[in-house]
Amino acid sequence: MRMRLRKHRRRVLTTQYNERRARIHRTRRFSISGYNVHMRVVLAAIFTVLIGMGCIDADAVLEAFPTPDRSEVTSTRGFLPTITPISEYTSPPTITPLPKFRLAPTVTPMSRFGLAPTVTPVPTFAFAPTVTPVPKWQGFVQAEPLRELDIEQVYPGLSFDRPVALAFPEDGARRGFVVEQAGRILFLKDEDADTFLDIRDRVNDRGNEEGLLGLAFDPDFDSNGLFYVYYTANGPRRSVISRFSVGPGYNTADPGSEKVILEVEQPYANHNGGQILFGPDDFLYVGLGDGGSAGDPKGHGQNTGTLLGTILRLDVSSLDAAGSYAIPADNPLVGVAGARPEIWAYGLRNPWRFTFDSETGDMWAADVGQNALEEVDLVRPGLNYGWKIMEGDECYSRSCDTRGLELPVTVYGRDDGCSITGGYVYRGTRLPSLYGAYVYGDFCSGKIWALRFDGSRVTESIQLADTRLRISSFAEDADGELYILDLGGEIYRFAEEG
Known part of the structure; x- marks a missing residue:
């Protein structure tokens, strides 16, 4: 009985062993067949490409690919597509050239x-x-080297009463508006100029640094007709920032529409600042001098508790009934104890003119010096530009602790002038050699310079022109072309030499 059981067990084990060997053999055969079919598909694709490129003849493909065994193909259990044997075509397959x-x-x-x-x-x-x-x-293309330029008069038939600013609203009309220090704004139309706003009745221009000094058009001027001015007034002596609105046709403004936004008392008749403009962020920026006299006797430059000696940043998009502005939440001195939250930068003596690079958004300012140096600054939020610890890049005060001060990009001394006038980074098309350079001049000497700055140093600098103009301001139109204002009453632009 036991012998029969052992024989039966051996037969069962033998049967299981043979079945296992048969399964292994079939698996190996299927794997090899699948591998062969895979290789044939790959080779077929390669030869198809070569035929499309004209590198080999199509007959070579037929010789390279004999009729496949259907049993091998179907035994791959669906892992490869079914291949129609080439021999079943009545002619070689059509090869569609690749695009x-x-x-x-x-x-x-x-x-x-x-x-x-x-x-x-x-x-x-x-x-x-x-x-x-x-x-x-x-992208940025390497600019041509800077070279000297000529200047030429524009609007040769017109003369203005001490022009100090020229502005172009972004309304598509391509009109320029000239600011006269006495208190008028004129708009240029063809070769003529008409009165746009006359507020001479409220402007004090008796001092040589007082008067109607700045003009800025609202970013939405073409739809809301709003603009802002900076002027000095008496009783008491103060700087005034006001908003006005235009009348029908946008050719005149209503003097009675004035809404005063900010008033800052001025202890002296000089160093009133005067620049006002909108930044790329649509906030209003205002430049105020240190209050005047000489040597900053009241110490305003280093006092963040006053608005004097600073550049301000205001939100005027939603004035209330009283004309009150808002403070942008990201102003650098918001929340700083004792500091005025309107301040964007400080330590400035008299930032008469500052502007934004229309391509990069960088703010460039020219700060008028005291006795020795005029300076150009690249203005960053919250930074201290040194006055009156320093004048330019040299010590002015005896203590001269320079820690935490931002030094200027460049300076020049009294051999080249006595009162810097800030300009613009040129982004126009008329003067390729000037592209990307910051342009500035001097009121006293009439000299005009340009420099290129790579973020850490001046890489190129040149005197562009030696004029006899009393350069009160520069201006930029919608095309990025620059203008030069002469306090004597004329407007110029740059031209190639010759």
Whole structure:
């Protein structure tokens, strides 16, 4: 009985062993067959490409691929697609040429003004992806070296009464508005000038640094007709920032529409500042001098508890009935004990003119010096520009603790002038050599300079022109072209020499 059981067990084990060997053999055969079919598919794709490129003849493909064994194909259990044997075609399969394309074109650098680059066509090639057309050039192209320029008068038939500012609203009308220090604003129309606003009845211009000094158009001027002015007034002597609105046709403004936004008492008749403009963030920026006299006798420059000696940043988008402005939440001195939250930067003596680079948004300011140096500053929020600890890049006070002070980008001394007038970073198209350079001048000498700055140092600087103008201001139009205002009554622009 036991012998029969042992024999039965051996037969069962033998049967199981043989079945296991058969399964292994079938699995190996299937794997090899699948591998062969895979290789054939890959080789077929390669030969198809070569035929499409004209590198080999189609007959070579037929010889390379004999009729596959259907049993091998179906034994792969669906992992490979069913292949129709080549022998079943009545003729060799039709090879559809792959689409042609153009490689990335060669780009020839050109002007720096946002225009599309010159594209040099290249030969076409087969077997390559479609290339998206090259977009318009948006990067920075290396500027030409700075070189000297001439100046030429614009509006030669017109003369103005001490022009101190020229502004162009972003309303598409391409009109310029000239600010006269006595208290009038004129708008330029063709070769004529008409009165836009006359507030001579409330402007004090008896001092040489007082009067109607600045004009800024609201970012939405084309729809709301609002603009802002900076002027000095008496009783008491003070700087006034006011808003006005235009009348029908946008050709005149109503003097009775004035809404006073800010008044700052001025202890003296000089160092009143005067710049007012909107930044790229649509906030209003205002420049105020240290209050005047000489040597900052009241110490306003280093006192963040006063608005004097600073550049302010105000939100005037939603004035209340009293004309009160709001404080932008990210102003640098918000929450600082004892500091005025309106302050954007401080330690300034008289930032008569500052502007924004229309491409980068950087603020450039020219700060008028005391006895020795005029300075150009790249203004950052919350920084202390040194007055009266320093004048330019030299010590002014005896203690001269320079810790935490921001030094100027450049300075010049009394051999070149006595009162700096800040300008603009040139972004126009008429003068390629000037592109990307900051332009500034001097009221006393009439000299005009340009510099390029890479973020850490001046990389190029040149005297552009030696004029006899009393340069009161520079201006920038909608095309990025620059103008020069002469306090004597005329307006100029740059021109190539010759």
